[in-house]
Amino acid sequence: MTIAIVGAGLGGLALARVLHVNGIDAVVYEREPSRDARGQGGMLDIHSGQRALREAGLIDEFYAIARGEGQDMRLLQPDGTLLLQHDTPDDAPLARPEVDRADLRNLLLDSIPEDVVRWGHAFESAADGVLHFADGSSATYDLLVGADGAQSRVRPLLTDARPVHIGQNAVEVGIPDIDRTHPDLAAMVGRGNYWVLGNGLSLAAQRNGDGRVRIGISFYNTAEDWFATSGIPFDDPAAARARLIDLLAGWDSRFTALIAACDDTIVPRSIHTLPIGLTWPSKPDVTLLGDAAHLMPPVGEGANMALLDGAVLGLTLAAHPNDFPSAVKEYEREMFERTGAAARMSADIQELLMSPDAAQKMLEFFQPG
Ligand SMILES: Cc1cc2nc3c(=O)[nH]c(=O)nc-3n(C[C@H](O)[C@H](O)[C@H](O)COP(=O)(O)OP(=O)(O)OC[C@H]3O[C@@H](n4cnc5c(N)ncnc54)[C@H](O)[C@@H]3O)c2cc1C
Numbered sequence: 061m062t063i064a065i066v067g068a069g070l071g072g073l074a075l076a077r078v079l080h081v082n083g084i085d086a087v088v089y090e091r092e093p094s095r096d097a098r099g100q101g102g103m104l105d106i107h108s109g110q111r112a113l114r115e116a117g118l119i120d121e122f123y124a125i126a127r128g129e130g131q132d133m134r135l136l137q138p139d140g141t142l143l144l145q146h147d148t149p150d151d152a153p154l155a156r157p158e159v160d161r162a163d164l165r166n167l168l169l170d171s172i173p174e175d176v177v178r179w180g181h182a183f184e185s186a187a188d189g190v191l192h193f194a195d196g197s198s199a200t201y202d203l204l205v206g207a208d209g210a211q212s213r214v215r216p217l218l219t220d221a222r223p224v225h226i227g228q229n230a231v232e233v234g235i236p237d238i239d240r241t242h243p244d245l246a247a248m249v250g251r252g253n254y255w256v257l258g259n260g261l262s263l264a265a266q267r268n269g270d271g272r273v274r275i276g277i278s279f280y281n282t283a284e285d286w287f288a289t290s291g292i293p294f295d296d297p298a299a300a301r302a303r304l305i306d307l308l309a310g311w312d313s314r315f316t317a318l319i320a321a322c323d324d325t326i327v328p329r330s331i332h333t334l335p336i337g338l339t340w341p342s343k344p345d346v347t348l349l350g351d352a353a354h355l356m357p358p359v360g361e362g363a364n365m366a367l368l369d370g371a372v373l374g375l376t377l378a379a380h381p382n383d384f385p386s387a388v389k390e391y392e393r394e395m396f397e398r399t400g401a402a403a404r405m406s407a408d409i410q411e412l413l414m415s416p417d418a419a420q421k422m423l424e425f426f427q428p429g
Pocket of ligand 1: 091207350351358
């Protein structure tokens with residue numbers, strides 16, 4: 061039986077690893093030409109996903125690359141008022157440590173035989189047990205797992221659902237080597253997350269393992285075509301930074317100083333999600349995991365769910381080695397329930413972030429009563 065996994069992201073690799081540990085072969089088809097072809101982005105907060113890493117036999121290796129101090133958090137208002145500060149004690153449990161996404165992906169990649177991942181294979185279509193790739197090549201499968209992320213091309217084999225814009229547009233910028241270049245700003249941001257929540261706007265700065273501070277500025281209740289009308293010239297980073305500073309009019313100068321200190325990497329990100337609680341009638345030879353199955357707002361659940369999906373599907377297939385259709389049904393039942401709950405919780409947090417008094421609401425969220 062040939063298991064074909066499309067996508068070497070966290071979910072697809074967690075599945076490949078759990079299958080490997082259980083003596084089941086699989087092939088992962090990834091469109092990127094190599095593991096380093098594209099920057100993997102910033103930090104991930106890994107909590108429930110730790111169970112997947114335990115099942116994958118990688119929990120000690122995970123703790124070795126996790127940053128416990130990344131759990132530090134500061135919450136502020138645009139006028140500079142500090143509402144909440146949480147500093148992680150050295151001996152605190154690693155309940156929600158941050159990990160560099162590239163480090164986690166490399167951990168998973170290094171845990172499976174090198175020839176499992178076939179780089180440079182962009183999936184285009186599948187029918188009658190044959191996969192077709194953009195370069196004209198093809199391969200056979202008995203079970204196809206779409207682990208190909210938000211814009212999944214496998215998803216249409218199971219459902220017509222498509223990601224929908226949720227009224228959030230974000231711009232990602234960053235300060236490299238902040239300890240050396242801007243020690244004052246480094247001290248202000250601290251070791252973990254630094255959030256400023258305002259009316260319809262937020263700034264989230266986060267220290268990464270490589271000394272870079274990534275900064276996401278989100279504009280809420282904005283239309284899908286907002287970037288075209290925002291006046292942010294993405295092809296002129298210095299002018300784009302100036303425009304971002306204009307858009308934060310009235311914010312404390314310490315926050316705009318963060319933007320002024322950024323380098324020329326500037327990435328627009330339009331936020332989309334799939335419908336909460338999306339399901340589909342089970343098919344015997346194809347299923348989905350991760351963002352392909354349940355794209356959620358980026359509030360800290362997606363990577364955890366993708367890892368868990370991969371581990372649960374791997375374990376379920378290992379428990380039914382001669383009956384993949386039953387395994388797929390059993391996996392989907394568990395996955396729909398677990399990820400539906402995570403999507404509802406993520407939508408609640410998203411609503412809070414989009415509300416006019418987001419800072420106060422977030423404070424109540426962290427300090428109920
Ligand atoms: C800014 C940001 C911050 C986030 N922070 C967190 C966090 O702190 N905690 C958390 O839990 N989640 C977080 N998330 C969500 C998390 O990143 C995703 O939910 C997670 O990466 C999904 O994993 P995946 O394996 O399903 O998909 P992906 O990681 O997107 O991997 C999909 C893979 O499929 C490949 N692929 C795509 N199309 C094809 C094709 N046609 N053929 C072959 N290969 C293909 C891609 O190249 C990629 O390698 C964040 C998201 C964003 C945007």
